Amino acid sequence: MEYEQIYQGNMVEIFRIADYFYFRRANLPVREQCNGAFIVSDTEVFIVDAPPGGIEMACEVENLFHKPLAGLFLTHGHTDHVNGLAPFLERELTVFCNYRLLSYLAPEDKKYRAHFIGVDGTLKLHLAGDVDVELRTLNDVAHSKGDMFVRIPKLGIICTGDCVVEPQTAYFHGADIRSWIYSLRKLADEKGKYVLAGHGPSLFPYSYIGEFADYLSVIEKCARICFMRFHPELLDRINEERFANVTTDEVKVLIEDFFSEGSQDVLFLEGKAGKEDARRTVRMVLWELIREWIR
Secondary structure (H helix, E strand, O other), X not given: OOOEEEEEEOOEEEEEEEOXXXXXXXXHHHHOOOOEEEEEOOOOEEEEOOOOOOOHHHHHHHHHHOXXXXXXXXXXXXXXXXXXXXXXXXXXXXXXXXXXXXXXXXXXXXXXXXXXXXXXXXXXXXXXXXXXXXXXXXXXXXXXOOOEEEEEOOOOEEEEEOOOOOHHXXXXXXXXXXXXXXXXXHHHOOOOOEEEEOOOOOOEEOOHXXXXXXXXXXXXXXXXXXXXXXXXXXOOOOOHHHHHHOOHHHHHHHHHHXXXXXXXXXXXXXXXXXXXXXXXXXXXXXXXXXXHHHO
């Protein structure tokens, strides 16, 4: 799928996907910005996510579309997606997010001008010019506790935030990988054409949702194998309090030993994410399994 580039600057590129939908490809390593989007109706513009320095998106709206900015759709609450939110709060606009994020994102100071709407389940919006937008939250924690999908039904595009990304940028702190995989399997069964991922060079085909779920499944499998090597039943019933005292060095050694075995799963992960990020992802999921056991 080829796109018409309509803007380049500040390590940002903007591509026209349709008259009412534009993909904003940003720079994560240098600017810590996620990918985003502009949804352009006949009368106003909505943006997807507010990364650090994201107030420049307001200027992009004015210069490229010559219409007022009416609102923001936030896919989740991680810093690379919301740390640019504060300047927008001084404007007359609406911020849509997962209802679980309201207490975190909405300032207690009621002097701000922006209005927040917490989404619980599915919210359908009909914008001027026959532009429909569907916002959907998840019942359980997946990538984060505040995930929200933004779907453009007519185009078959879904903005997933970091629930779907390229493997090198997957992040697992605070995630529930089992629920995450389950949610993506359900989403993959639905109809669609393209995925706008939170990080990645372009739109992915919709089938990538299932492929990413497969990738997560292998990560979970490898992390559970490593976890079982800590398990008291396999260590002569060592006191379970051991888990509360696991050190970073122990985990690193365990992960390195596991990867040195060169199993098919290891080769699969390294082929997808590279050696360093493959180890990082399994290590993060292992830590979540250890924390869950302690709780």
